[in-house]
Amino acid sequence: MPAPTKRCGLTLLSAVRLNKVRPHLFAFALLLAVTALQLVSLGGDLGLAFSSGTVPHRILFELRLPRLVVALASGGLLAILGASYQILLANPLAEPYVLGVSSAVALAAATAEVILGLGGLATMGTGVAGGMAAAALLVVFAGRTGPGATERIALFGMGLNFVLSSVLFLLLSWWQEQIGAGTLRWLFGQVPWVGPREAWLAAVSAGLALAVLVVSGRALDAVALGDDVARSLGFSAGRIRWGLVLVTSLALALVTTMTGSIGFVGLVIPHFVRLVVKPRGSRALVLTSFLWGALFLAFADGVSRRIAPPMEFPIGLITTLVGGPAFLWILARRPRGLG
């Protein structure tokens, strides 16, 4: 045990504690597995991959690396949005998929792409607009106080999710003779093959959202104590909630227009991190969640491609298979009166 004074100096700050090595070893192992699954299994001579112009080089840098970047960005984003929604909306079940934000993006983007036949950029814009509308609705709803308010927001979001998902399914089955692989991602989520430009966009979005939440770590700590206490501590919970939910949801919506809605990562990862890594403070929670979320989704993407090649198993089904039971478990063990 280190001396208390040494440890507590940065309790609100200490990001990843060095004396908690084991979870991080695990993370490192996961990182190796992801790399192996995604990049190295080229079959041929590995050296060829690093000389430009060769087929392995193009496979690595124009197909696999961009896809890996999107998987990492999407997983990290979903995890930190879960972590921050849970604090800002004061509900342990809050995350973008459960609360319908992901479905709103998917519905809006699918409408633009499949029905209106719009191109990439217009689809992206429509999807982002849909996601922002849903996020704004949640914040408005969260601003209402009174008994049971925090319970209601989870139910409200779930209701929103049900409705939007059903409309999406209805539209797709009405408009299409058969649901092809490209359309499947709107329903179940999938990490797509993308070009370097999309990969950059995803990486920058995730990086910005992460930076915003890390800078606001102490504000999240304050809001976690409830709006009135946050107020007396000098933090305006309303303004923080609007700012952070909108900015981070914008980043998520952008990436979701590429991946479709991927369920439960935002629920599973922050709870897993709290339980296993035990971060001290919101800043550490956000950083650690990003790391684990990114690795988890990249790993799941590798698995999804290898279950039944050449068919790709939708990644959203894998994350839901893991996340659904976790959702029930969190619901069951939640102590009363403590968030």
Add this chain to the structure above:
Amino acid sequence: MGSAEHLLAMDTPRVSIPAGALVAIVGRNGAGKTTLLRRILGSQPGPGRVALGRKGWDPRTLSGIGLSRLVAYVPQEPAWPADLPVRDAVGLGLLPRLGLWRRPTADDLALREFWIARFGLGALAEFPIGRISSGERQRVSLARALLQRAEVLILDEPTNHLDPPGAAEFWRALVEARESLGGVLVSTHDTAFVAGHADWVLALEQGGVGFSGSRRDFDAWGGFGRLFASPR
């Protein structure tokens, strides 16, 4: 309105309380205790002016560090993240002065350890707050609020869920902490505490102020017998 002699002055309802007082806000459930406290904190809108503390500031016009220096708040059911260690929970009282990035100074940490020790939380400092008793948790809330070093402390029924020994311990901690405060406003149903420690009683009935005065005058007015006998 609002001068060196006042802890709190309001014009709707008309209330004027002398500086330095420990004020008990009493009344039946639904009489408006929480609403009044939240109005004084400035998180609930209401008619008229509020002047709090030595300088008579209206908390509704303040925000940020200015507000945090004027008033600390302990709500009826503090929302603690269950896995937060007690030491970190108390340390959140430093947030106003630390802002988003500043590191705590040696003095900040010493003060945190002082309140942890003073309220008998030393052995629990590394425990997650969800695993300690309700009484201990309320003392954590009190220590957190005191670490804020605000002039006035507002507490909303802090002993509501505590057993009698837990409540007694909490009140002892509050009375000890008084000397570092410019005034305390606490809503409570604990008649023994009011009789033993309150300087001033603000009795709410039917949405208005039924009585506001020193405890002795409250007893002369009819005390809890009269307050609780009146129809709602």
